[in-house]
Amino acid sequence: MKNDGFHIGQRWLSNTETELGLGAIVSVDFRTVEILFPATGEIRRYAKNEAPLTRLTYAVGDRITHTEEWQATVTAVTEKQGVLVYEAIREDTKESVTITEALLSPLVQLNEPEQRLFNNQLDLPKWFELRLQSLEHDYAYQQSSTIGLAGARIELIPHQLHIAAEVGKRYAPRVLLSDEVGLGKTIEAALIIHQQLQTARSQRVLIVVPDSLVHQWLVEMLRRVNLHFSVFDESRCAAAFEEGSNPFDDEQLVLCSLDFLVQHPKHHQQAMDSQWDMLVVDEAHHLGWSEAEPSTEYLRIEALAKVIPAVLLLTATPDQLGHQSHFARLRLLDPARFVDYESFLAEEASYAKVAEIVTPLLEEAPLTTEHIAALRALAPELLIEANDLDTEIKRLELAHKMIDLHGTGRILFRNRRASIEGFPARALNPHALNLPAEYSAIVDGADLSDKLFPERHPSVAEAWVDFDPRVEWLIEFLGNIKPAKVLLICASATTAQQLAEVLRTKTGIRHSVFHEGMSIVDRDKAAHYFADPETGAQVLLCSEIGSEGRNFQFAHHLILFDLPLTPDLLEQRIGRLDRIGQTRDVQIHVPYLTGSAQHVLLDWYHQGLDAFRHTCPTGSGVFEEVSEALLTACHSPADTHLSEQLIAMSQQVNTTLKKQLDEGRDRLLELNASGIGKVDSLLEDMVALDTSIALPKFMSRVFDAIGIHQEEKGHDCFILTPTESMVNHLPGFDHEGMTVTYRRRIATTLEHVHFLTWDHPLVHSAIELVLTEVLGKSSVGFVADTTQPAGIYWLEALYVLECSAPKALQVGRYLPPTPLRICMDAKGQPTDAQFDDVRPTGKKIAQQLVGALKPQLEKHISQATTLAHSQANKVLQGALVTMRESMTEQAERLRSLQQRNPAVRDEEIEFIDLQRAALEKALTSADVRLDALRIVVNNP
């Protein structure tokens, strides 16, 4: 619209102070114009011929906002005495209205790049780069193999990364993480949760752990992956229950104890009623099950697992409560795959055969006709064709399918120490002591518990500490070994407390206790006191609850004051010290009373299973086979013949079971986990990210642009503080100042330092800030290219291909917001020119340039938009292909399973088909939006 001068009532924008909003002319005289900016209440007076103002005019189809804050769409524009009058349709009431420009809202902000460009709302050219880089980095991040993994404050340990990457990228993963004790299941779970959250595959996570591990999990989640979980217990839930609201609905990330859910059915129901994406259960061996008598623990978790799509169960000793319970947990994870215990046992018996058939698929040698026949016979439902085997990738895929359908499934992950290097050794130090006469009558009785733990018999309730030689041995041992830290584990809380009392009254040894009779807070205080390297306790006296999950690897001496009856529990106890992070050999001390039932156990573990010096993965299997002989030997410890028989039998069973495991289950797990080169490339990506300077460089520009001062502090650390010109509130930024590092090594040693990675919330909010600001949507800048004529110009147009869909569809896994940069030269030809150092031009020159080039620029923008659409179409087609492949694979797996198992319901397959249709619809509705424009002029 033609502008024939200033008139009262017209609306103008300031070119220099865009934050003033839309101004209204309040007076005009011969030489000056006065303008009021109602949004800020400020008045400016300018010389008419150089006023830095741009008239805001709308065209038919534009959306305008009235001072009363309703919106309308313009249908016609007329002018009366220099003031524009808009005919429009109100969006809310659909009425036709007439609005003079004086009634436009002063809070107008021009969002569209073209609108801003041609209304002189120009920003510094660096903001265009920041927008482009933010979009590009975010896109690369969404597509990266390291998403959710790179930002964890951990050492890069391959077996953990492999599992985390494999599981974390799945949609609603349901798996059993079953690494041997202390290999990092908690860390793996943290990585998976983090990855699922970062990719928006999950948003609400419920973690359930034993009482004694609540605090440790809370701290690990925060420390390792920056996730703040809320601890739920009776006190937190009771009040809300009274009010009738569901407290679980208030938080996204909740941590509670299994005991809490078992003790409080009403809170369990509340947890059931809240909608979770992921359930994590640690020490899942507590979920005991048998056909006749499933435990309450099992039933509570089973109920949750039925309504929560993703489930992670963690246990190092899946057979601890028997093999049936292990089966039940697998069935809980994948009811379609694991149908009944009998067929599971039969299937397990044929694992070795499956492994034998699958192995050649993973090798380069050609398959024989016998092999192909064997494959077909084993898996007739897969209808294997010769061309299913003609490339390495197809063979690998088939191998995994076979393992999934006929082997351990895709849901069981187990890393073994045997295949991981670098663990220190374990040494057994048995300390033989005489059986005191005071125990004679007790151990001669019929009760096995009395024989194993005579000190717990009521007749010696208080007195045993005075005559049991283990007590004196303990005092002497602690004195000799001082100041080395010692963890002592015994079966009962009373024993631990009584030993503590002796240490308190008879010695000056600093000690602490850890047992189920203490509150969670007191237990954590005790563990903390033990961990303190300077002034802490020398010894921590634990009941059995100290044998699970806790991290005590800073100590190198473990006293087993008594021995548990099952090998898995022994392994859990030793695992407190023998775990990742242990720097020395673990010394296991067993003070035992000669000729007692404990003596039998010691010999059995040591000679029958070699379970002290090495992890014994077959322990529970041997126990099931020889338990009768073991109990008989414990009942008659004096009969050395019984013990010898027991040991010989155990050795034999152990050898057989080990062979079966090696050839069967473990071989399959190994084949499944091998991933062939997968983890190597992931590790390379992680190391490349760790050493890349892209993030520090980008963040330093972002901090600079948004007004955060970054000062180098030494040790690869920086201090961030706000400057006076900080443009906006940045979520996650501490205005008191914060210390950050980009180095993993620093982050894993200095806990107070924030580890800035592409995963870090501060990096995300900085990117979001850049992209939600209008800054940078239009700009003009100079480059100095002496090889090109002066005055030549380019138009850079930045588009984003994006699609909106319900969050639950997680459409971002196929099509994250995708930036498309199109550059046009002055002749209207697309070019791949890139500009590194674009300088500001000064506002006035920029406006003149835009004014002069407007007709050409409009043409270039329309050409660029056509190009962007065609590029976007290619990207979209790629996304559709990937989505269809992945959905087809999921549906096919269920169809294959359905042929063997009628428990797979048609609805499950239909659900996948429905999802595919919804994704198809969402993806095809993806559209391209213009995000920013920059004019670059050569001015050498």
Ligand SMILES: Nc1ncnc2c1ncn2[C@@H]1O[C@H](COP(=O)(O)OP(=O)(O)OP(=O)(O)O)[C@@H](O)[C@H]1O
């Ligand atoms: N990648 C890692 N970087 C640094 N520390 C690690 C890493 N992995 C594990 N750890 C540390 O090693 C110890 C054992 O790890 P974690 O607790 O995850 O093992 P776990 O398998 O869950 O143990 P358990 O079988 O006893 O439950 C912990 O102290 C943990 O913090």
